[in-house]
Amino acid sequence: MSGIAIVEVGPRDGYQGIGPFIPTERKIKLLERLAASGLTRIEIGSFVSASALPQMRDTAEVLAACARLPKVRPQVLVPSERRGRDAVEAGARCLVFVLSVSEAHNRNNVRRSPEESAEEYERLLAAIPADVAIRLDLATSFDCPFEGRIPEETTLALLDRLVKARPDAEVCLCDTTGRADPAHVGSLFAQARKAFPQAGGWALHAHDTYGLGLANVHAAYREGVRVFDASFAGLGGCPFAPGATGNVATEDVVWMFERMGVPTGIDLGALVAVAREGAALPGGLSGGRVRAALSAPAACAPMT
Numbered sequence: 001m002s003g004i005a006i007v008e009v010g011p012r013d014g015y016q017g018i019g020p021f022i023p024t025e026r027k028i029k030l031l032e033r034l035a036a037s038g039l040t041r042i043e044i045g046s047f048v049s050a051s052a053l054p055q056m057r058d059t060a061e062v063l064a065a066c067a068r069l070p071k072v073r074p075q076v077l078v079p080s081e082r083r084g085r086d087a088v089e090a091g092a093r094c095l096v097f098v099l100s101v102s103e104a105h106n107r108n109n110v111r112r113s114p115e116e117s118a119e120e121y122e123r124l125l126a127a128i129p130a131d132v133a134i135r136l137d138l139a140t141s142f143d144c145p146f147e148g149r150i151p152e153e154t155t156l157a158l159l160d161r162l163v164k165a166r167p168d169a170e171v172c173l174c175d176t177t178g179r180a181d182p183a184h185v186g187s188l189f190a191q192a193r194k195a196f197p198q199a200g201g202w203a204l205h206a207h208d209t210y211g212l213g214l215a216n217v218h219a220a221y222r223e224g225v226r227v228f229d230a231s232f233a234g235l236g237g238c239p240f241a242p243g244a245t246g247n248v249a250t251e252d253v254v255w256m257f258e259r260m261g262v263p264t265g266i267d268l269g270a271l272v273a274v275a276r277e278g279a280a281l282p283g284g285l286s287g288g289r290v291r292a293a294l295s296a297p298a299a300c301a302p303m304t
């Protein structure tokens with residue numbers, strides 16, 4: 001059976017909400033251990049305003065350290081043309097351009113309308129070498145902390161412009177709030193894949209705020225999606241989504257697919273060991289189930 005790919009986003013989405021600065025050396029050590037567990041695609045940070053997200057201020061240094069990890073394909077998140085150019089100058093070969101489908105969320109994040117961000121994306125594409133890989137992260141593709149459920153046609157209309165701008169980009173639909181449900185996820189991916197068969201690949205970014213992270217991953221898988229964002233130890237949370245917990249935990253995603261006989265390429269034991277360390281980061285919000293289940297002593301009582 002052909003496998004799936006996980007994009008480990010803990011070092012970006014997981015760390016960005018952590019208050020105490022994680023020393024750069026510790027970030028690099030964790031990255032080495034994540035890579036040793038078999039993870040190859042890792043979102044190692046973002047190029048954003050250091051005053052808005054001080055945890056991300058050392059992304060250029062972390063990116064430079066990836067040169068020592070030949071199997072890792074690091075990606076960095078950028079919200080604008082200028083930050084994208086900064087990232088390429090720092091050596092990034094894979095940019096994740098983020099914008100929100102929801103007007104309110106996009107204005108809150110980057111003070112632009114989604115259309116203005118789409119123009120920004122087109123300017124970025126014109127400004128960087130053609131061999132820099134691009135992934136599009138469409139935040140609030142399903143639901144917005146301010147506007148609630150996003151109509152499917154709104155997401156599809158924005159995709160129309162974005163996919164035309166760079167047809168080979170991988171497109172990641174993001175459930176920023178964790179309020180998407182499997183029916184919604186399945187329906188939107190089915191429509192998007194049918195409407196844009198030329199897209200360079202599809203991915204889901206799931207949060208587990210309401211306990212539907214894995215169910216949503218599975219719904220997307222059934223629609224043919226083979227790339228999933230996840231965060232070791234389930235680290236994460238959205239600063240603009242009250243009560244939001246983390247991304248779906250990488251170890252939970254690996255557990256589910258391996259049980260289903262779908263290869264992930266990840267050594268679960270090694271991953272759980274580094275996830276335990278991630279869960280212990282001061283100020284971190286962790287989630288997921290598998291880490292605790294695999295830490296429990298062997299069953300000593302009849303199980304029901």
Ligand code: ZN
Pocket residue numbers: 013176205207236247
């Ligand atoms: Zn997220």
